[in-house]
Amino acid sequence: MTTFEDERSDAADPAQPHTPDAGRPAPDEAKLTLAEVLEIFAGSRLPLRITAYDGSTAGPVDAPFGLDLKTPRGTTYLATGMGDLGLARAYVAGDLDIHGVHPGDPYELLKALAESLEFHRPPVKQMARIVRSIGIEHLRPIAPPPQEVPPRWRRIAGGLRHSKSRDAEAIHHHYDVSNTFYEWVLGPSMTYTCACYPHGEASLEEAQENKYRLIFEKLRLQPGDRLLDVGCGWGGMVRYAARRGVRAIGVTLSREQTDWARQAIQDEGLGDLAEVRFSDYRDVAEGSFDAVSSIGLLEHIGVRNYASYFRFLQSRLRPGGMLLNHCITRSDNRTEPSARGFIDRYVFPDGELTGSGRIITEAQDAGLEVLHEENLRPHYALTLRDWCANLVEHWDDAVAEVGLPAAKVWGLYMAGSRLAFETGGIQLHHVLAVKPHEDGRHDLPLRPWWAA
Incomplete structure (x- = not known):
């Protein structure tokens, strides 16, 4: 399974004394888990339980609602979709599951998100750390689910807008x-x-x-x-x-x-x-x-x-x-x-x-x-x-x-x-x-x- 965990070498440098932390990045440079990334963007006010395929979790254990990020493709959708588009892509494609509500009426989950979350753009240094953690490959857009129509600028082939x-x-x-x-x-x-x-x-x-x-x-x-x-x-x-x-x-x-x-x-x-x-x-x-x-x-x-x-x-x-x-x-x-x-x-x-x-x-x-x-x-x-x-x-x-x-x-x-x-x-x-x-x-x- 692909994860966002650190990849560390077991080889020690003979010229340096061996310590348990030798060769590891400083704490502020260590890679973040998916749950930590989500917490950063949510302002640490998650009103639901988040689980991810890298094994990380965030949010209250007893939260009535939950999101489960299941695949690396879902991470790419979330990272490359503007606004609510990335969330929708991951959900529609089956890369993101919801819990605690019926998929035919996720109103209560959406209401909880709207009332509690304060999405914000992290500082540049922190954003760089996030990119290193999730991997640059997840910032390259991929094909959306087939249910999605092309963006407006590509629909011109079908005629001028409102023709x-x-x-x-x-x-x-x-x-x-x-x-x-x-x-x-x-x-x-x-x-x-x-x-x-x-x-x-x-x-x-x-x-x-x-x-x-x-x-x-x-x-x-x-x-x-x-x-x-x-x-x-x-x-x-x-x-x-x-x-x-x-x-x-x-x-x-x-x-x-x-x-x-x-x-x-x-x-x-x-x-x-x-x-x-x-x-x-x-x-x-x-x-x-x-x-x-x-x-x-x-x-x-x-x-x-x-x-x-x-x-x-x-x-x-x-x-x-x-x-x-x-x-x-x-x-x-x-x-x-x-x-x-x-x-x-x-x-x-x-x-x-x-x-x-x-x-x-x-x-x-x-x-x-x-x-x-x-x-x-x-x-x-x-x-x-x-x-x-x-x-x-x-x-x-x-x-x-x-x-x-x-x-x-x-x-x-x-x-x-x-x-x-x-x-x-x-x-x-x-x-x-x-x-x-x-x-x-x-x-x-x-x-x-x-x-x-």
Whole structure:
């Protein structure tokens, strides 16, 4: 087994008196164990038990959670991956095991790490000692797990960022995993966006139905109206509206979603009112819709494309028509919008987030009048909690369907996202807007007309 232990010679120098410490490096120059290296980077505040393949350990013996670094390849992933990317690579590849939590929901472990660890860069001298200890060979990047997509600068071969072809590839990567897998994770609603919980004890299905109800009411939809749902997923909003007499068209770049949604429309007998197309939203030719809903699409658009996105949606509305934009946001409008690291490579390639202020600005500049905005951040934490519970319940089936590495990615991503929503790092905003008539009228009630 490869270890980081010192390699010492048993030969003695006859010119020097022999002592037990002769020839050994000074204590501050001795090689560090893996556990000692991890302690240095964690600021000696490990909230869990660490074990490593060199036999070293760190952290409380009775800690409820643990990490087990199993291979030299895992060390290379940790040493060469920026931020959370190295940890994700080692975990997904099977070089790092977790203990005390289920891989379908490692939330409690991630929470303990977030609350206790204070990662910092060691001084130059100490960093040099760390490099000597782990070996220079572990600082040479190696091929990542096959589940990882190339970095952004290498995706140019697939088309310019947010071109139609490259967007189609990004959507395919995330949404065409397996409809069966999504059924286990999302539940009967097959809704992969933030739910809206009417009360603390509501089930996931109740909350998703309530979300569609809220959007339907905000858009003031009535029987006979026409709705365009961009980025429609498995057609949840389309079918909800069609059941209430609204003619609804949904578009998605996922072939798997399209097939599933069309079958669901047929099974419910909604074919006269509901349609789901395998299409880019920019290819919708019809206009004069009474309402447009965009539920979880803006994250994939790219911040630089917000202006053209809102102009296009505005052009598809009749005067007096309404738009509801539902999307994940950052907690400020200053942070760089690009996604990086684990999320960009394993979950949402080319995804970008920004603050709600930027979204409102772009909608206004496109000729839409913003009427109302609200933040559903706590609801997304609850949604992710329930998705993780579903994944845990169906873990063996999920692993058989998509493989252990992909199932690990989903557990890690959903649990980490839950923590981010709970702590306010990311949020979920509804922005409701109207396309005014030429004279500025919009014929809407003076106060909000929907039930909270």
